[in-house]
Amino acid sequence: MDRPVAYDKLAREERVVRMRARDVAEAKIEQGLPPFPDLRSRESIRARVHGIMVGEMQAMEGAGRSVYDFPDAPWEFTMDMARQVWDESRHLEIYLRLIEHLGGYPGEYPETTILWRCACAEDAAARVAGVNRGLEGLACDVFNQLVHIARKIGDPVLERSVDFVLADEITHVRMGSKWLTRLTEGDPERRRRAIEFQDTIDERFNLGGVRRDGDHEEVLISIATEARRLGGFTGEEIERLIKTTQRSQVY
Amino acid sequence: MTHSLEGHHSVEQSARLIRNYRYAAERMTRLLGGWLALTPEVSAKLLMGRHVWDNAQHADLFGRRLPELRAPAQVSEPSGPAFVAFMEALESPDTPELTVERLVGVYRVLKPHLLAVYEQHLGAANAVYEPPTCRILARCIEDERRHVAAGETVLGHLLAAGGLYDRAVAWQRRLEELLAAAGGVTGEGLPPVAPRSTVPEGEGSGEAREFIRLETAGSPWALPDDLRAAVQAFGDALVNGEAGALDRWIAPSARSGQAMDPALAGVRLSDHRVVAVARLGAKRIVKLRAGGPSASVTLALRWMPDPDGWRLESIEIARAHVASPA
Numbered sequence: 401m402d403r404p405v406a407y408d409k410l411a412r413e414e415r416v417v418r419m420r421a422r423d424v425a426e427a428k429i430e431q432g433l434p435p436f437p438d439l440r441s442r443e444s445i446r447a448r449v450h451g452i453m454v455g456e457m458q459a460m461e462g463a464g465r466s467v468y469d470f471p472d473a474p475w476e477f478t479m480d481m482a483r484q485v486w487d488e489s490r491h492l493e494i495y496l497r498l499i500e501h502l503g504g505y506p507g508e509y510p511e512t513t514i515l516w517r518c519a520c521a522e523d524a525a526a527r528v529a530g531v532n533r534g535l536e537g538l539a540c541d542v543f544n545q546l547v548h549i550a551r552k553i554g555d556p557v558l559e560r561s562v563d564f565v566l567a568d569e570i571t572h573v574r575m576g577s578k579w580l581t582r583l584t585e586g587d588p589e590r591r592r593r594a595i596e597f598q599d600t601i602d603e604r605f606n607l608g609g610v611r612r613d614g615d616h617e618e619v620l621i622s623i624a625t626e627a628r629r630l631g632g633f634t635g636e637e638i639e640r641l642i643k644t645t646q647r648s649q650v651y
Numbered sequence: 652m653t654h655s656l657e658g659h660h661s662v663e664q665s666a667r668l669i670r671n672y673r674y675a676a677e678r679m680t681r682l683l684g685g686w687l688a689l690t691p692e693v694s695a696k697l698l699m700g701r702h703v704w705d706n707a708q709h710a711d712l713f714g715r716r717l718p719e720l721r722a723p724a725q726v727s728e729p730s731g732p733a734f735v736a737f738m739e740a741l742e743s744p745d746t747p748e749l750t751v752e753r754l755v756g757v758y759r760v761l762k763p764h765l766l767a768v769y770e771q772h773l774g775a776a777n778a779v780y781e782p783p784t785c786r787i788l789a790r791c792i793e794d795e796r797r798h799v800a801a802g803e804t805v806l807g808h809l810l811a812a813g814g815l816y817d818r819a820v821a822w823q824r825r826l827e828e829l830l831a832a833a834g835g836v837t838g839e840g841l842p843p844v845a846p847r848s849t850v851p852e853g854e855g856s857g858e859a860r861e862f863i864r865l866e867t868a869g870s871p872w873a874l875p876d877d878l879r880a881a882v883q884a885f886g887d888a889l890v891n892g893e894a895g896a897l898d899r900w901i902a903p904s905a906r907s908g909q910a911m912d913p914a915l916a917g918v919r920l921s922d923h924r925v926v927a928v929a930r931l932g933a934k935r936i937v938k939l940r941a942g943g944p945s946a947s948v949t950l951a952l953r954w955m956p957d958p959d960g961w962r963l964e965s966i967e968i969a970r971a972h973v974a975s976p977a
Contacts, residue, residue, distance in 0.1 A: 489700025
């Protein structure tokens with residue numbers, strides 16, 4: 401098996417339409433739509449949930465690759481990644497069911513592979529920094545907000561199931577914080593590179609100002625400060641993330 | 652009558668067997684994890700995703716038992732090069748169209764074998780001084796039974812697609828030969844494997860049926876009637892080779908650069924059907940698969956609403972297969 405798997409080699413059913421994230425964003429902007437679905441209508445919630453379903457599938461595949469790609473990493477690392485595969489497979493199932501619940505179908509929106517591209521670091525420390533802290537941190541932001549919106553619109557199915565997924569994601573961020581430290585012990589250069597990789601992912605997923613610190617109903621993606629703290633982000637790291645979102649250009 | 656303290660394995664033999672089991676469980680954990688990204692079918696993805704963690708726990712339990720048997724913890728050891736060769740072969744189907752081979756290798760060959768070996772070991776283990784090993788084996792047996800039942804359910808679903816049965820049988824036979832040549836996971840021979848029909852259906856197969864439902868369920872395509880008619884007319888023109896009729900659907904702004912792949916020129920197509928519909932704001936991306944006696948092509952068609960009806964904004968070949976001349 402190849403290591404790593406290129407983004408265009410991700411295997412998908414025929415019902416999936418794959419596009420570059422940039423092309424999707426451009427096509428939406430061209431039509432006067434926000435590049436990232438807001439949460440103001442049931443359809444936009446469905447579009448957001450569909451995007452999350454795709455992200456969970458790639459997260460499961462990514463954690464699986466971490467099990468396969470790093471046979472020389474400590475066994476406990478493999479155990480954590482294998483546990484994450486199990487969690488992500490349940491998340492995929494949950495979001496497939498939520499799409500049904502919201503009246504949609506898998507494949508209703510194009511799949512982009514931007515998450516996967518971020519998950520292909522060849523160093524295990526960089527990968528956990530990028531995936532478990534960068535991408536799973538983003539998941540905490542998105543799910544925390546979705547739980548809030550679900551509560552507001554009176555959808556207990558969406559609220560309860562996403563809240564359980566959020567709890568798992570915090571655990572995954574915690575795993576990332578733990579392995580970033582352990583794998584780079586005594587190797588400050590490796591740690592610096594891993595954190596730099598995570599920073600590039602954080603910057604990319606600020607989505608040009610879409611992710612910000614703010615009220616759930618005011619911003620498209622609001623930073624989940626408390627969930628991030630539970631996942632092992634320091635106050636300084638959270639502040640730094642908020643500052644970078646202020647630097648990012650707004651669409 | 653045998654003495655209650657008679658035993659079948661020495662401490663050292665027991666540790667060696669456990670290292671052999673750990674090798675199989677660890678490698679299976681890793682290859683299932685690696686295959687997830689290479690497997691298109693959601694039912695198979697969910698199946699393997701569920702079992703990665705169980706297999707890792709088996710490897711971990713075996714690895715933790717080793718120091719209690721005067722051996723280093725968390726060490727895997729194949730029984731010999733022939734078993735390594737078997738595992739290499741099992742891992743080898745890694746392209747998207749080989750999901751059936753992947754599942755056959757794990758769920759019809761390796762897991763049933765491990766189940767039989769664990770049952771044999773449990774039956775022979777001493778109930779007075781080997782309960783720590785027995786408890787691990789009992790847990791693994793329970794999981795493997797569930798996994799085999801679930802794997803069989805998903806395989807049944809995939810094999811129903813037709814044309815895959817012979818491939819599955821041939822691959823199973825090939826792997827069974829390699830496994831026999833290795834003397835199984837322990838190198839000591841193959842205990843008889845229970846026929847598939849005797850593996851009880853349980854929690855595993857119920858879960859697998861739900862994976863299949865999630866793969867096959869879904870609302871009808873979100874395709875407005877006028878777009879459905881346009882796609883049908885475009886597909887008919889494609890199959891009939893009417894270039895002029897095809898042009899009718901292409902937006903004037905998109906006419907340049909929409910030439911069909913030269914490899915498909917002259918290819919005879921006989922039917923077409925929609926296989927995917929995605930929303931992109933007001934636009935729709937429709938994947939249309941057209942097939943013929945010697946070729947199939949899947950086009951990604953981006954349609955946009957226009958005052959005169961739906962028009963094609965872009966055409967891309969998502970996938971093409973042209974059979975080589977015999």
